Amino acid sequence: MPDNLEKFRCLKRSVAKINLDPLQRGGLLTPEAREALVEWGDGYSVCDFCGGEMDRIRNPPIEEFVHQALPEFLKIDQVRITHGAREGMYAAMNSMCDRGDYVVVDGNSHYTTILAAERAGLSIEFVPSSGQPEYIISPDGYAEAIEKINDMGGRVSMAVLTYPDGNYGNLVDARKVSDICHQEGVPLMVNGAYSVGRMPVSARDLGADVLVGSGHKSMASSGPIGVLGVCEEYAGLIFRRSKMKKNKDVELLGCTVRGAGILTMMASFSHVVERVARWQEEVEKARWLSARLEELGMVQQGERPHRHDLMFFVSDRLYEISNQAKKGRYFLYRDLKDRGICGIKAGLTRQFKLSTYQLTWEELETVAAAFADIMAAYPATVADETS
Numbered sequence: 117m118p119d120n121l122e123k124f125r126c127l128k129r130s131v132a133k134i135n136l137d138p139l140q141r142g143g144l145l146t147p148e149a150r151e152a153l154v155e156w157g158d159g160y161s162v163c164d165f166c167g168g169e170m171d172r173i174r175n176p177p178i179e180e181f182v183h184q185a186l187p188e189f190l191k192i193d194q195v196r197i198t199h200g201a202r203e204g205m206y207a208a209m210n211s212m213c214d215r216g217d218y219v220v221v222d223g224n225s226h227y228t229t230i231l232a233a234e235r236a237g238l239s240i241e242f243v244p245s246s247g248q249p250e251y252i253i254s255p256d257g258y259a260e261a262i263e264k265i266n267d268m269g270g271r272v273s274m275a276v277l278t279y280p281d282g283n284y285g286n287l288v289d290a291r292k293v294s295d296i297c298h299q300e301g302v303p304l305m306v307n308g309a310y311s312v313g314r315m316p317v318s319a320r321d322l323g324a325d326v327l328v329g330s331g332h333k334s335m336a337s338s339g340p341i342g343v344l345g346v347c348e349e350y351a352g353l354i355f356r357r358s359k360m361k362k363n364k365d366v367e368l369l370g371c372t373v374r375g376a377g378i379l380t381m382m383a384s385f386s387h388v389v390e391r392v393a394r395w396q397e398e399v400e401k402a403r404w405l406s407a408r409l410e411e412l413g414m415v416q417q418g419e420r421p422h423r424h425d426l427m428f429f430v431s432d433r434l435y436e437i438s439n440q441a442k443k444g445r446y447f448l449y450r451d452l453k454d455r456g457i458c459g460i461k462a463g464l465t466r467q468f469k470l471s472t473y474q475l476t477w478e479e480l481e482t483v484a485a486a487f488a489d490i491m492a493a494y495p496a497t498v499a500d501e502t503s
């Protein structure tokens with residue numbers, strides 16, 4: 117044990133005023149959620165009036181939230197709270213698939229999809245993307261992947277679509293994917309970690325049998341927390357009860373988020389509903405900043421025109437500067453931080469992700485100006501600095 121434990125007691129967090137990290141933009145708490153976090157911060161705070169089922173707690177009104185508000189919001193039959201998108205994906209895979217089965221997964225999927233499948237004992241067949249610069253996933257790729265496994269004598273028991281993916285922010289036509297999968301008798305799980313709570317998402321319209329979301333990523337919640345929506349056909353399977361502990365869901369180990377997290381999600385919910393309705397403006401913001409950065413020579417990867425706030429840029433020029441700047445590749449992080457901006461990973465210059473979600477137009481102007489300013493601050497032609 118370290119001899120000085122004081123250092124664990126007073127923990128401050130240092131972030132710039134404008135945080136462009138895609139991970140952070142949708143998880144910023146509302147003032148109401150921040151208050152709830154303090155009010156409900158004690159351990160098992162929600163359990164005072166629980167009769168044994170977390171999702172049936174009436175005070176605070178978790179039952180109405182989980183069984184009415186969320187199913188209506190996601191347009192799906194049943195919803196439960198999880199610890200995050202990954203836990204939702206794992207719960208669905210573990211219940212709906214048998215060990216040795218295959219899941220067909222888009223090539224842009226998040227690492228947690230892979231781990232969920234691995235933990236559930238499943239093999240993965242990928243639907244490849246078109247590669248750079250757009251990284252498009254074709255819905256027809258799902259038919260090909262399913263056929264390939266069928267021909268090999270394997271069993272595909274689920275398909276997964278990342279909507280959008282967490283690298284390029286591409287939105288695949290989920291309805292097409294779902295139609296293709298359903299024709300083959302394969303249920304579709306949509307991973308909405310970057311969509312549920314940011315943009316309108318209807319499981320019914322997408323044709324999703326299962327829909328997962330991430331509270332701390334996209335629902336203005338203090339995590340870890342997520343949502344797992346399931347259509348009636350699979351709800352009995354995923355939300356099956358214990359044989360020995362009659363009122364407990366086995367797959368969820370009884371209760372999931374049993375403290376402040378669920379309260380923050382509820383406290384932010386009216387704001388989330390409202391911001392989702394203003395999605396089109398968020399798309400405009402993303403396109404606006406993308407255009408400004410491209411004027412500076414950066415190249416946005418992924419779909420064009422872009423339809424999501426998460427964007428991936430490649431910049432040869434910033435990379436070039438990193439070879440001559442003091443602090444080398446950390447110059448961009450430092451120079452942005454000096455201008456009140458953070459969220460691009462320290463050390464990245466040649467390619468990086470950022471998000472414009474919920475930034476004001478004024479803040480977007482600040483970001484665009486900062487990049488222009490930084491790029492102008494270094495000489496245009498690189499002198500050979502090897503001497």
Ligand SMILES: *Cc1c(COP(=O)(O)O)cnc(C)c1O
Nearest residue numbers: 200201202226228281282309330
């Ligand atoms: C962030 C992310 C996840 C993981 O979300 P958690 O809620 O932290 O489990 C899964 N999928 C995608 C596409 C993500 O971007």
